[in-house]
Amino acid sequence: MFKKILVANRGEIAVRILRACREFGIPTVAIFSEADRNALHVRYADEAYLLGPAPSRESYLRADKIIDIARKCGADAIHPGYGFLAEREAFAAACMDAGITFIGPKPSAIAAMGDKMTARNTVMAASVPVVPGTEGKGGMTDDDLLAFAPKIGFPLLIKASAGGGGKGMREVASLEEMPALLASARREAESAFGDGNVYLEKLVEGARHIEIQILADQYGNAIYLGERDCSIQRRHQKLIEEAPSPFMDEELRQKMGTVAVKAAQSVEYVNAGTIEFLVDKDKNFYFLEMNTRLQVEHPVTELVTGVDIVAEQIRIARGRQLSYKQEDVHLRGHAIECRVNAEDPYNGFLPSTGLVTLSIVPTGPGVRVDTSVYSGIEISPFYDPMIAKLIVWGETRGQAILRMRRALEEYRIVGVRTNIPFHQTMMDSPRFMGGQYDTRFVEERFSMPELDEERVMHHPEIAAAFATLVAHHEAQRSSEFVMRNERDTSNWKWVGRWERLHR
Amino acid sequence: MFKKILVANRGEIAVRILRACREFGIPTVAIFSEADRNALHVRYADEAYLLGPAPSRESYLRADKIIDIARKCGADAIHPGYGFLAEREAFAAACMDAGITFIGPKPSAIAAMGDKMTARNTVMAASVPVVPGTEGKGGMTDDDLLAFAPKIGFPLLIKASAGGGGKGMREVASLEEMPALLASARREAESAFGDGNVYLEKLVEGARHIEIQILADQYGNAIYLGERDCSIQRRHQKLIEEAPSPFMDEELRQKMGTVAVKAAQSVEYVNAGTIEFLVDKDKNFYFLEMNTRLQVEHPVTELVTGVDIVAEQIRIARGRQLSYKQEDVHLRGHAIECRVNAEDPYNGFLPSTGLVTLSIVPTGPGVRVDTSVYSGIEISPFYDPMIAKLIVWGETRGQAILRMRRALEEYRIVGVRTNIPFHQTMMDSPRFMGGQYDTRFVEERFSMPELDEERVMHHPEIAAAFATLVAHHEAQRSSEFVMRNERDTSNWKWVGRWERLHR
Amino acid sequence: MKYVTTIDDKEFTVEIIDERHISINDKMMEVDFQSISGQPVYSMVIDGKSYEAYVYEGEDDWQVLLLGRQYPVKVEDEREKRLKSAAGGKAQAGGEFQLKSPMPGLVVAVPVEEGQPVEKGQVLVILESMKMQNELKSPRAGKVERIKVKAGESVEQKQTLLSVV
């Protein structure tokens, strides 16, 4: 096995990978920015090296420094996680040049799939259906794009060539609004990926976002691990994923799985990867892009297949054959993932930062939490707002939804606002329960019930009691501040103990 | 389904049962003692009622009050968990009289199996092999027992007739020491179960403790869910359980499973139950006792079979047929449970109590934590020292051990000492790794390496650095206390923030 | 101690009787109220029902997050409220709105100018934080004044960015 693995990432995914390494008994190296000294990935690794200041460009995107650290500490492999350097051809190539195994595909496959336009041309050549769009070579100017747009037709999407996760993506309804949207998309793409190139794509209406997880080894073996339905998105950011898709049948699964394997093989793909498709209501499917890396939502596939995808990535990179054949892969039960973001659903989903003073994660049967948050950690404004993934497994989709409800209700995070109430509302929504949703569902048919004009309150008198008791207590405390001596005789025994403890 | 379920227990098992109810959508009722107002089971239930003062006799053992609460709040079923009232025939009967479903076996089965001596006679009649011992009717006096002991031969065990979990159990090497041990066993049995009756049993040497999980419905269907190996014990308290047993083969599993089902059927058993066996090195097995309730270690069986045992208990009590036939039960992978006790392994495993100021549970793939502990809860001296169960699943036993190691290392509990270092040492022990252990292993062949005369230190200089830095910091703080003004200019930035927060 | 507690247009009279009892609209209830871990998460057992909620202090109200729903709650001392309404009711309706930064971040653009009239919902500032561009919008129609930041500047949480009058 590898002598030592450097994890070139932060947050929950760095922790996920460190755990897989530890479960192999492989020593690990973490890297961190100045904002992340107390992060879980630094605490869990065997070694940890400071990269630089908080901004990504000065830390987690510093490929040169990272390779230098790997060399100096004797790491013979690097796992890039997702985001940051995971889909940079140059980084994979630089690892190779330094004699370090990049745990992922070959640079050529990253290059082919990483530039969305090349990707489309490549898979089209392997007769995989694609969404109509600007299929030319990269780097089109605004003028070119504005000229081409009417040929695709509106509505259409601007997408970042280097992108993913909805960053640098804009929806365009008409030619008039396109210049401003191009500018902001390029700005966001530049900031997120260091690359402002964008391309255009037809917007498939009523579509579901369904993706196929692929594993491929160095000996030409490739399998698919079923699909994930990621249609619950907001501003093109995935929020909830499930496996299997409630929309899917076995016939379509096999058809899309076979096409996905073909797409991967068209670039001689090795390691774990994901082929994203749009599927319209008539079950026509179109290749969207390939993510040449581990996916945020990989756990739902792990829970229904029993395959440890990160462990398999490491084995493949080490030159092992796949541990599974296609016929070994069986889907069992149902899994759902909710991405817990530090965002306030009652305030336009604005990011929320601060010191987490309490974190109580849900536990018990069928519940998995992948997170880097604990009581006492600071959520900084520098990185992605996703702070945890709550994943549940159930024998059926119904059981999984009920289990997710109880897990969401148990979850306590104090110090930042989270989108947990959004997920709770979604789990109660009849359309979600019925599996009746598409990629526009959140934006077009869903809102937080509290923000509705005609809101229905379930427990107003209980809410009133909570607020009044807290307000009363605060008022008492203020007056006690004046009458200091009486403080210790306060009726409110719940004030005292914790404060004494931390005095 | 039931309209409302009252959970007549506390701690992690109350939480476990509440979760199962919530996942069925059934409203729940918690009961609590004065020491448990802030316990998780009170927080997670829909309703919660105070029973009385902290001691069990005045709270969790008050069957009359509990049934009264159930009646008043309209609960139509009671789940007793384990311990407390779970194996009291009178309680099950009282529930029945009050028209409330007792989620467990009929009173007659509890009576038959609950008194260990009757149990032995009953299963012997069904030709299940038993360990030689005092098979007479209950309530033997000390004189009777002392007279009978030489017929069994030494070493032998004194066991509580009403007991379980090693409470009121004493090992006797000779007739001389027997009177004192009888007295202390009766005292402990009286305190734990309210019943000081004891009996004697031959001590099978070199034995493994292997138990079979049973499920039986009201229609005569009964299945076994494989075995659990619970041989890692200390003072007859189980500490680590695994499924399947590394000692077992499929033939023995089927044989013991069939015998276990027969034993259950001999008392017309309904609901979940466990038949405990001692298995000697030649794979002879002896019936030990039947636990007519949910077992602490049920999660390892859940993880390898995929069966939710608590959910199944509720379905059975509701009058449903078993969801599984024997041929549906397949063991997949391997599961291990470590019982995390508030006990100091470096100080004779003495219980440790106090306010938990930090709890960071391990999470991620294959890890389940069943606990009632969170940052801010008080561990009181009134109840069992088990504060969490850490359970892992792996594709193989080896992977499960490695995963348990990483999970134990991640676990952080501050405020009470725990036996986590014991478990860490065990997971590193070659004999445990090799599956080479019996019920005497912990006491006879195992010790905390730090307590050895010839201890080997792995990282003495690192430990020295930790202690010196903390001591230095404490000294600085004391001197700062004198030179107050300089406090805020302390170099030690880690002091400041948390304190400011809680000021 | 008596309070008038309002959610939307529903008014509750809540009286704190003693440590164990409150009344809501004159209905007496037994209550056991505890803070969880000294944090703004509270457990309340009220007439046998067990509830848990986050209670956050807002500008002039409380936000109660209870069973996945958020309630904006106004709590007023009954005596004060009586005095205030005697004095002529709402004083500050239609006052100045100060746009404060909801989080630390980088100002990407300020697409309005001082003196410019704006609609409700119009974008006032674009702020980048957590790699996302966030549009801060006007909660009502009005006129922009006192712009205190410009593109490229870093801002702290709660820093005032501009006003709408």
Added chain:
Amino acid sequence: MKYVTTIDDKEFTVEIIDERHISINDKMMEVDFQSISGQPVYSMVIDGKSYEAYVYEGEDDWQVLLLGRQYPVKVEDEREKRLKSAAGGKAQAGGEFQLKSPMPGLVVAVPVEEGQPVEKGQVLVILESMKMQNELKSPRAGKVERIKVKAGESVEQKQTLLSVV
């Protein structure tokens, strides 16, 4: 600041040079030392290696729980230690041992009497806590004195139960 730090019979000279550097036996190391959540759990990155430990204060030493192993560590100011050893070394060897209750509980029995000689390992008090009976034993041979509790009494944590001299 220089310390002499001892684990068993191994002695280390540890010097705190500045916030970022210490030396152990004159070997200079870069160190980044942090408390986790303000608790006695510490994260230390020392020359690139990341460690985490609980550090508990004992009667006259520190207990460091590191990677599943516990180390009893004695830390002494070098100057003080020099003075002390010049003054004649260990002063309190063989003094009085006070048996303190390690937890709150109920005294079940005190199977010794005042003036009675006891062996190392002999049971002094039986204490019930968490439904278990716990035997508190003598750490060394000696004579029992000043028994302050009797069977049936409740005791607090750290309450002195008796002495062995």
